[in-house]
Amino acid sequence: MAWRLDWSKETNILTAMLLWPVWSLILLLIPVDAADKGDDVRAGCSTAVNDLVYIVDGSWSVGFADFETAKQWLINITSQFDISSHYTQVAVIQYSDNPRLEIPLGKQQSAADLIRAIKGITYMGGNTQTGRAIRFAVDHVFSTSQRASPVKNRIAVVVTDGKSQDDIVDSSMEARAQSITVFAVGVGDEIANSELVSIANKPSTAYVLYAEDYTTIDRIRDSMEQKLCEESVCPTRIPVASRDEKGFELMVGMNIETKAKKIPGSLVSQTAFALNTSTDITEKTSEIFPEGLPPSYVFVATIRLKGIAPTLNFDLWRVLSKKKEIQAAVTLNGKDKSVTFTTTSVSKREQRIVFQGFQALYDGMWHQLKLLVRPSQVTSFLDDQQIQEVLLEPAEPIYINGKTQVAKRRGTDVTVPMEIQKLRLYCDPHQSEKETACEIFSVVKTFNL
Structure with a gap:
C-alpha cells in the first residue's frame, strides 16, 4: 500500500520519532533468521508444478469392483504431490461412449479434498471411446488451467483395459503437439500393446506401463510414481x-x-x-x-x-x-x-x-x-x-x-x-x-x- 503524507515536514519528523519505539519493539520480536527462512526454497516431487489429468476407462469391460480399484490407484499415486494452486493441480476424466469431467482442473485445493472427490466418482459403463476422451482433455481440460504463468509440466495419464472403438492416433498426436506428456497404462490382456504405444510419448519403454489385471495394478504403483516424479523434476537428458x-x-x-x-x-x-x-x-x-x-x-x-x-x-x-x-x-x-x-x-x-x-x-x-x-x-x-x-x-x-x-x-x-x-x-x-x-x-x- 502506498501512502502520501500531506503533513508538514516537521509533523512527519515528530511522528516518526514517536513511532520509532513501537517499530523497534516489533523488530526485536522478529526472529533473527526470519529473512533467511523466508528465502529457503524446498523443491522435489511433492512441490512440482504440474497440471495432471487422469483419463480413466469407465466402460462395461471394467466392472464396478475394478473401477473402485482404479480409483484407489489414482489416489495412491497422487499422494506424493502437494495438491494446491501453487503446485500440482489434478483433473479426472472418466470415459466410455463419451468423456465426463469428474473433477475440473484445480478445483480441489488439498489432498484431502481431492481424495474425497475421487472416491465420489460413480461408474459410468458403456463402450470404449479412448480417442474422444484424449481429445476432450486436450481441448476442454488442459486449456482451463488458471495458472498465472504457463505450466512447464502438463501430464496426462490414460488408464484403459480394452481396445478403443475410435481412433486414438490423431488425438494423441495433438496432445503431444501441445506439449502434453502422455502416459498409457494398460490393464488386462484385451488391450493391444501397439495401441498403448500409439497413445503414449516416446520412448514407449518410459511412457507405457502394463498390469495383468486390476487386482495387480498396485504392483506398478511405484513405477508410475517414479515416472511422474521424473517427468516433474528431471527436465534434462x-x-x-x-x-x-x-x-x-x-x-x-x-x-x-x-x-x-x-x-x-x-x-x-x-x-x-x-x-x-x-x-x-x-x-x-x-x-x-x-x-x-x-x-x-x-x-x-x-x-x-x-x-x-x-x-x-x-x-x-x-x-x-x-x-x-x-x-x-x-x-x-x-x-x-x-x-x-x-x-x-x-x-x-x-x-x-x-x-x-x-x-x-x-x-x-x-x-x-x-x-x-x-x-x-x-x-x-x-x-x-x-x-x-x-x-x-x-x-x-x-x-x-x-x-x-x-x-x-x-x-x-x-x-x-x-x-x-x-x-x-x-x-x-x-x-x-x-x-x-x-x-x-x-x-x-x-x-x-
Missing part, C-alpha cells in the same frame, strides 16, 4: 550411446570440463579432468537441480584418487542449503576407507549412511563408485560389484537456494586435488543396471578373461 536418459550430466552442469585441466582417462578412448586446490567447482543448486532431486536416482562417479586425496575426508559431491546444511552428499573417508551417503530426513536434521568395504577405491587407480538411491534404501557399488544395501528413513525435498559443490574438504570450501572422468545422476533407478564400469581397464580385463 544425458546423451548415452544411442539413447537419451533423463538425468543430470554434472561434468557439464558443474562446468568441470571448462574449469579443470584435461588429462587422459581410464582408457585410451576416455578423457578425464584433473582438479587442483585452485579449481573451484561450485554452482547454484537452483541452476543444477531447479526442481530438486527425484525420490530415486543413480549417482555415478568414475574417479582416481592420487597424492594426498586418498588420506582425506572430503565431499565428492554435496548439495548445501543457504545455511550450509547438507541436503545430499557423497563423502569419501580416507582414514577408514569408507563412503558416506547423506540425505535429508523428515524426522531429524539429516540421515547418514556409512558404507564399509571400499578399500580399493583409495588405491590410486581408476574406479567407478555408484549409489542406487531409492525412497526406502540406498545400495552402494564399486566397479559393478555390490558392496552394501542399507535402509533409509523417509526424506524430504531439498533446499535449492544454496549451492552444489564437487571435491570439497568436509566443512570447508577447500578443493581436494583429484581426477574425475564421469559424474552423473540418472533419474531412472534402472540405469543402475545399464551403467556398468566397462570404462575401467581392470574391469574390462576381468570381463574379457
Whole structure:
C-alpha cells in the first residue's frame, strides 16, 4: 500500500520519532533468521508444478469392483504431490461412449479434498471411446488451467483395459503437439500393446506401463510414481550411446570440463579432468537441480584418487542449503576407507549412511563408485560389484537456494586435488543396471578373461 503524507515536514519528523519505539519493539520480536527462512526454497516431487489429468476407462469391460480399484490407484499415486494452486493441480476424466469431467482442473485445493472427490466418482459403463476422451482433455481440460504463468509440466495419464472403438492416433498426436506428456497404462490382456504405444510419448519403454489385471495394478504403483516424479523434476537428458536418459550430466552442469585441466582417462578412448586446490567447482543448486532431486536416482562417479586425496575426508559431491546444511552428499573417508551417503530426513536434521568395504577405491587407480538411491534404501557399488544395501528413513525435498559443490574438504570450501572422468545422476533407478564400469581397464580385463 502506498501512502502520501500531506503533513508538514516537521509533523512527519515528530511522528516518526514517536513511532520509532513501537517499530523497534516489533523488530526485536522478529526472529533473527526470519529473512533467511523466508528465502529457503524446498523443491522435489511433492512441490512440482504440474497440471495432471487422469483419463480413466469407465466402460462395461471394467466392472464396478475394478473401477473402485482404479480409483484407489489414482489416489495412491497422487499422494506424493502437494495438491494446491501453487503446485500440482489434478483433473479426472472418466470415459466410455463419451468423456465426463469428474473433477475440473484445480478445483480441489488439498489432498484431502481431492481424495474425497475421487472416491465420489460413480461408474459410468458403456463402450470404449479412448480417442474422444484424449481429445476432450486436450481441448476442454488442459486449456482451463488458471495458472498465472504457463505450466512447464502438463501430464496426462490414460488408464484403459480394452481396445478403443475410435481412433486414438490423431488425438494423441495433438496432445503431444501441445506439449502434453502422455502416459498409457494398460490393464488386462484385451488391450493391444501397439495401441498403448500409439497413445503414449516416446520412448514407449518410459511412457507405457502394463498390469495383468486390476487386482495387480498396485504392483506398478511405484513405477508410475517414479515416472511422474521424473517427468516433474528431471527436465534434462544425458546423451548415452544411442539413447537419451533423463538425468543430470554434472561434468557439464558443474562446468568441470571448462574449469579443470584435461588429462587422459581410464582408457585410451576416455578423457578425464584433473582438479587442483585452485579449481573451484561450485554452482547454484537452483541452476543444477531447479526442481530438486527425484525420490530415486543413480549417482555415478568414475574417479582416481592420487597424492594426498586418498588420506582425506572430503565431499565428492554435496548439495548445501543457504545455511550450509547438507541436503545430499557423497563423502569419501580416507582414514577408514569408507563412503558416506547423506540425505535429508523428515524426522531429524539429516540421515547418514556409512558404507564399509571400499578399500580399493583409495588405491590410486581408476574406479567407478555408484549409489542406487531409492525412497526406502540406498545400495552402494564399486566397479559393478555390490558392496552394501542399507535402509533409509523417509526424506524430504531439498533446499535449492544454496549451492552444489564437487571435491570439497568436509566443512570447508577447500578443493581436494583429484581426477574425475564421469559424474552423473540418472533419474531412472534402472540405469543402475545399464551403467556398468566397462570404462575401467581392470574391469574390462576381468570381463574379457
